[in-house]
Amino acid sequence: MDRRGWGNFCKRVKKLQRLNPAAAEYSVQLNYLQEMIDLPWNEYTKDNFDLKNAQNVLDSDHFGLEKVKDRIIEHLAVLKLKGDLKSPILCLYGPPGVGKTSLGKSIASALDRKYVRMSLGGLHDEAEIRGHRKTYIGAMPGRIIQGMKKAKSSNPVFILDEIDKVGSDHKGDPSSALLEVLDPEQNSAFHDNFLDVDYDLSKVMFVATANNVGAISGPLRDRMEMIDVSGYITEEKTEIAKRHLIPKQLENHGITSKDVKISKEVISEVIDKYTRESGVRSLDQRLAKIMRRIARKVAMDDKYEVSISVEDLKELLGAKMFSRDKYQGNEFAGVVTGLAWTSVGGEILYVESSLSPGKGKLTLTGNLGDVMKESALLAQEYLRARASQLEIKKEAFDNWNLHIHVPQGAIPKDGPSAGVTMITSIASAFTQRKVKKNLAMTGEITLRGKVLPVGGIREKILAAKRAGIKEIILCHENQRDIDEIKPIYLKGLKFHFVEDVMEVLDIALMKQKVNAPLKI
Template identity: 50%
Template structure:
């Protein structure tokens, strides 16, 4: 290949964003003053001009350093002045030219150039390159939409390699730097190789673009198809008037979410689960699990509250309507209302109502809810031994459900109900965890504002709930749980209170339940008294109400069968309806007995009297204890036995009685377990009576623990024991001196009927309990 270079001086036309190759014919719009003058000079001379591209498109007036040093000598074929002052010019590229120097830069650029004139070459390697370039260009055209397909047929007819490279380069949408690189490559073989490399790169980019485009299109088609099908399904369901399928479920749940009152974190969790549900196929079992979970979150009362009725007089009236007595419990509720009035917001108190069965603990909780104008919900904890009952199951398990606390909140439908946890003392534990420990978080005012249920997995605020727990005995409640609660002791009712409750509450309620009126059935006062004394013996009134119900049933039968038009029940005809008397009212013993003392005991059912019997017979000093006694009572018997041996002379007992006699201590009703620290003085009194032959007064009951030196120690449950003594018809009870402070809990009517004597030593007990005018028998 021969290359000739000739120098000449030509005007320069700088091009912006455009490059002209040899053999190219195109129109240019020229508007810059320098460029216009350069064109005019070219027309004056020989129509030749140098077209060179500037480095940066943005530069309005390019300097000498802003223009590439390789350009194209072109012939100006035609010039046309446009109305806006711009000149449209038709130019034809002739050959390459290298810019040597700027001759003039005043009104326009005049430059000295070296024209590069080259002959085409005929070489087998170049021929191969040409074919390869054409092949790559054809592939490029198939992929690209920027070049028309007709271009290929026009390019295929070119047999000069240099011209072929220039024409193909002119049709490619390349960067100015790449186009300039081809222009500056004078060697035709290298130019073809450079073009081939550029075409190869461009083809790979286009293939990648096509793949991306196809993937996007496919995704869009899938999305559009799904959207179209969903819309079709919705339209069909609307026509049928149905909301079926997964979309119906999702729309319904989203509608409920919009109305939901809950923290933002909970709403976000619900929305996330709904989105999951939307993507899961209808046939998938997981969809049902997610829907159940979402419905639980939607159903829970996160922020919905009822407004408290803080009218103290109205609340007091409601409490008195439902329950007679229970003054301390009622007073505590009124205190809560008063504080609410002052501070407007108070953490829900946690009350524990402790008392025997049938005294109205559960019904008091219901009355408190009515007085506060709150929703009431009750769950029973009796026999609960699985921690999941409180905290719920994790959702990974089949059949998982929230715990009873969350279930109760859903049932209540508000965030501030009165929540009754019944029988909290009857929970147990096994390998499935300790539910009592799980309840700590529920009943701790410092923790329950963020109660965590394993199923819900979102902190739930229980601080607005008024928790009320019930128990028959405190000692069965774990100490940490007990520490979180405020104890309110509800003791048994006195006989006077029972009469009042029967007249004002039980009889009217049972008459209503059995469809009777006062004109159909009457129970007079003597019958009620006999009912209490000889047919029921309990701390509460549950059996009493059941017995009144029995009377109502029998009376109803007589009225319906036509036997009678009105039934009047008196103390004389009571046995006709209820049969023989079940209890002997009054004395535990009809006469003063030797070796038998009446003790006072506390049980889960309230107070009770307990007769302790002692018999002495010849033997070798063996002490026998029967009556299914616990370890504490056995130790009390041993302590009483040792005390009597140490004080035998002063007690008028044979000092050697333990060597000549066997002693048997028995507590009747041997099938019932008995234990506790308050039978010591009763056992000691019965022992002294049996050994000395002095009878124990039948009208005296006693309670207290005894030490080896004869000191009487304090006991618990004084009120219940006093009520039991009153029920049993005793006239005097002996209590430890330390329990004097508890006498204020004993009802005034009981204190009036009973002589309550505090004692501090066993000598005082014996002096008061033994009848002294009897001789030893």
């Protein structure tokens, strides 16, 4: 507490001594002074600077997530050498179930700091962050100050969970109130309305988590160091299950490794046929269901096979819930495989184009958003202008109706990254040339025919691998994203980096036409 705060505190103590305990003001002043006394002014836990121990703690708790671990070790190293450092404000973003929130506990454990978690999902009252003014009945400090009181330390690891789900209404905008909390230049003097004195948050290590970065306000995003925690491939999920999930579920269900044995083959089958996610939350739930069935048999002294086989999964988990996104072949002209990003990971996306005699009408179906509809119009206009280069008669656009459909019509779809897929699909339909086998693509297009970069490349590549894709077309600027991805994710894939739509069509369209070509 600074000199001004201490003076304010002493003044209120003297005021309390003069008040009659029966007066209404007495309880207000007493409540305020108790809150001030309970706060950990200038109380700090000692950081553990054993970097090898910190690395071991992070590695034992979480498989993968190298970027985050490296950032924590770097912070510890600088803190050890310099002795004093403003804590970084990290934002871990990625799909659900990849370990963002639990990573906060590991960070606290590695640093030997206190751990506080604050869920921001659905928060829409600014007073939750800054506190209420003392004049209100039932006034109390904000949840930041309450978290500090709970931690009993002024340098805890503070998790701000689901920061992308903060709302705003007539009660204020909490995301704007968080600007002061999450600015390293300002949070050394955080002002809570209830305390009415500054509190130093500069030693607190704030770790925010989010699923969708686009939902975080720009000024708030600028104040945080964004770290991508994306999905896992099947091999990584298998290792996570073996090292973490199965031991945890055995303990939760009161059975031991002697009661049940699950091979890597069985885990892979559960991942492929009973889950569809980037994280491991559903996998954990499926393993819990298996353990419940085994616990029941153990408790009832039933005879059963300890080693679970792939065939046993139907009895334990029921019929297969999912089939892998499969590449559907290239037998028809106009069908192209695209790659899409969703909040739960990557998926493959089919774009189908077909022609029928008419007057050049364009029909779009498949629950498409405005951006995807614009991509289709761009694609059609570009091909109309370049018809001679692709040996398409110009009158074909006026004499044939074009229908573009993106399957799974119940699911809303939007975004610019299907641009190259749209243009390849339309070109394939009008030329009746087949699309190269086992090929997928993603990228935005312009009216000039330029291919622009898109995001979510790692998730899209995982989706392509799951579907059995062998070749991927990307914008040449996305090569920087590929260079940052581990070689294990890229194994078995060939990449074509392009700048122009004509390059895409040269790679994607084969000379071979379908068996019964339309007379266009």
